[in-house]
Amino acid sequence: MPTNALCCPLQRDQSKPRYDQLMPPHTTRIRVRYAETDQMGIVHHKNYYVWMEVARVELCKAAGFRYRDLERDHGVFLAVVESRCRYAGSARFDDDVVIETHISEASTRMVRFSYEMFVEGRAIASGETRHVFLNRELKPTRVPTEYRSLFGL
Amino acid sequence: MPTNALCCPLQRDQSKPRYDQLMPPHTTRIRVRYAETDQMGIVHHKNYYVWMEVARVELCKAAGFRYRDLERDHGVFLAVVESRCRYAGSARFDDDVVIETHISEASTRMVRFSYEMFVEGRAIASGETRHVFLNRELKPTRVPTEYRSLFGL
């Protein structure tokens, strides 16, 4: 598949503090499930978004907190407000997918994660998701104080 | 949720002929399935990509061809090389989602679809997918001649 990217990168809001890479990229491995393929014989594109979700949950865990506790103990959700993925190759059933994830931007109100995905060293996709913190009523809120250092804030 | 768009629109390749809107936007309706919700109580973000797929299959049908035949009779696949979605609101179980789809760019090698999604007149999301035509070996090919007029080519 063509590798030329028609897309410009997501523009960064200059007024937001830049996440300073205190946290190194986190690596997650996913084994492709049969149910994730479609009749083209490759992984259906929606599943890359599920994998990104698995990867950011694991990044959070590596950074010292469980996303489950953020929701349950604090009533704070990390809602997706934008997601995107560019597919440079394909993944197949039983492939071992490596996902490198890092936080590319963070403030007390939002977080952006970036993902690079590989199969046997071959780049298959890159993605980004942008999130806002919401309370139980699904209204914007700020990340609880004790979590801020984890996002480099 | 914030409506400010951090994202610039996908850049258009100026060398590609512009799809001239011969085909009007197509409207698809989707009833939200219980299985499409997650524990936040709203539709999981991956499902918007499934809905976009349903919408473009229906657009093709309205334009006079079945995507199934393109694959089966011509061995041509419309592979996704990029997908993105911005979520401006949320959809809930049993909501009636209206999707307006149009082809925003097309050449003999690629097609771009744009989608606007609404619940009860309220915009909940907008998305884009970019596709290339692939043959059975998943190598780039051109859209078969008899389909070109359908893409405004």
Next chain:
Amino acid sequence: MPTNALCCPLQRDQSKPRYDQLMPPHTTRIRVRYAETDQMGIVHHKNYYVWMEVARVELCKAAGFRYRDLERDHGVFLAVVESRCRYAGSARFDDDVVIETHISEASTRMVRFSYEMFVEGRAIASGETRHVFLNRELKPTRVPTEYRSLFGL
């Protein structure tokens, strides 16, 4: 695929009142989505369970209530405690699947739905789901009084 059924039908609990077929079978139509196929070129077997769910939600609606309201207004969930499906054929992308659903057993504490699925008149699958009514704490409860006649109780 072989049509001989190795399975005996689910045994009926004789102490439970039999649903007396006051409600006729309800017919639902589903258009097979591309995302529902797998690399075998047919619909992945998990999706039949999603379709059954769509069918019973529509049966409830036809019977005069929205399942959404049962959850939201009464805090009562219809949790699945058993599901099964026998696959006699296959469904493919863009097929028009007809699902005939009826309530095969009901009491104030549980409901059983049965499903027959067809493509172009050809039987492709039959399934059953058994449910109990749960409250918000996911503890067993009874169906609210005003819903009982809808279940033939």
Next chain:
Amino acid sequence: MPTNALCCPLQRDQSKPRYDQLMPPHTTRIRVRYAETDQMGIVHHKNYYVWMEVARVELCKAAGFRYRDLERDHGVFLAVVESRCRYAGSARFDDDVVIETHISEASTRMVRFSYEMFVEGRAIASGETRHVFLNRELKPTRVPTEYRSLFGL
């Protein structure tokens, strides 16, 4: 949720050779994904079928063959002709699910897998799937000779 089983076990076809437990049960671990939950706050019941699939693919791998090779090199598919699951409890986001899988019956034409699922030692579900071997035309066939010992044949 009630633990009384309304269901009789699947009847065994007495003419078929019994799988003699040469292969011990295989244990698979699954971390529950956020995308697998629904608005009831627990895992949607369809996902147990995906987990069973992951578990039997791993059982095959532990037994010495990759299911991917069976399909790719031999053109033989292990199609699901029946699936069922009883839900005795619930699984939640980020739970660590343990699945114990064994082959409960096998012949040259079919295989039956049984599954027991646990979270923190608590049984949450048990399931069964029955499969037939199909060729590329999706017609019944026999398991290739070199795979027979792996199924205890």
